[in-house]
Structures are given as C-alpha cells and as structure tokens.
Amino acid sequence: MTVLYVDADACPVKDEAIRVGERHKVAIKFVSNSWMRLPEGDLIERVIVPEGPDEADNWIAERAQTGDVVITADVPLASRCVKAGALVLGPTGKPFSEEAIGMRLAMRDLKTHLREIGEIKEGGPSFTKQDRSRFLNQLETIMRAAKRLSGTS
Numbered sequence: 001m002t003v004l005y006v007d008a009d010a011c012p013v014k015d016e017a018i019r020v021g022e023r024h025k026v027a028i029k030f031v032s033n034s035w036m037r038l039p040e041g042d043l044i045e046r047v048i049v050p051e052g053p054d055e056a057d058n059w060i061a062e063r064a065q066t067g068d069v070v071i072t073a074d075v076p077l078a079s080r081c082v083k084a085g086a087l088v089l090g091p092t093g094k095p096f097s098e099e100a101i102g103m104r105l106a107m108r109d110l111k112t113h114l115r116e117i118g119e120i121k122e123g124g125p126s127f128t129k130q131d132r133s134r135f136l137n138q139l140e141t142i143m144r145a146a147k148r149l150s151g152t153s
Helices: 014-023 055-063 075-083 101-116 129-150
Strands: 003-007 027-032 044-048 069-071 087-089
Touching: 003 014, 003 055, 014 027, 014 129, 027 055, 055 075, 069 075, 069 129, 075 087, 075 101, 087 129
Parallel strands: 003 027, 003 069, 027 044, 069 087
Antiparallel strands: none
C-alpha cells in the first residue's frame, strides 16, 4: 500500500497533500516535532516525534520504501528516501531524482557555507501560487506512479 509521508514542520502544502492523498485513498502521515492543527480524517495521521535535530527526518527515512511518496524540502531526507525507493517531491513541485540528488546536496552545502561566512544573507525564494500549482500537478503524477510501483493502482 502506498503511504504519503509529509515532513510537516514547515510544509506549506499540507492542504494540497491531503486533497490528493484522500482522492487516491492512501494513508497520509504528517510527521513533526509538535502537535499541529490538521483536518480530521480516516486517512490522516499525526506522528509527533521527540524534539531534536532530524528526529522527524529519521522517522520518515526509516519507513519510506518503494511505492511510497515523501513530501519534503529537506535535501538530505530526500536523498535517503530516494535511495530507499520512495518517490520524493519538494513543496515547490520539483521532484527529487537519484540522478540529480548529488548536485542538490552539493548546492545545499554550498549555500549553507556561503550563508555562514556572510556572502549571502537571504534564504531561498518565497513560495508562490505557481509553486503551489506545480506541486499539485506533480503530486498527482507521482501518486499515480507510486501506486503502480506498489501494485495498488
């Protein structure tokens, strides 16, 4: 069975994930370090992990497998899940692939270093309506592919 895992602490597309997950009748697990308001539903589960760095990431990475979908902006978590066979999508609608994950990790590390030494001060670009629309389209496509992989299409 396909499971939709959402790295939920800073996820801007929770409602969209619920909409697509419920349409496909898959379990949706929102993983975070604290309780958050979510709609109630038979397919929706809140998973609250202990405080600490990477606790939510570790919980997801230990469970994600072929046929599952993971939503995260965290590149190291995406890398772990891609290696486990899960399909991974960022909240802006950009999928993580095995071919490109190395470059995305390198860019993340470079930007972190540049912020640490003061060369860049801003975070990433702001989240847009186009990002939300791209996310919905990509999640629909990825969900269909995941269900085929897990044999539940």
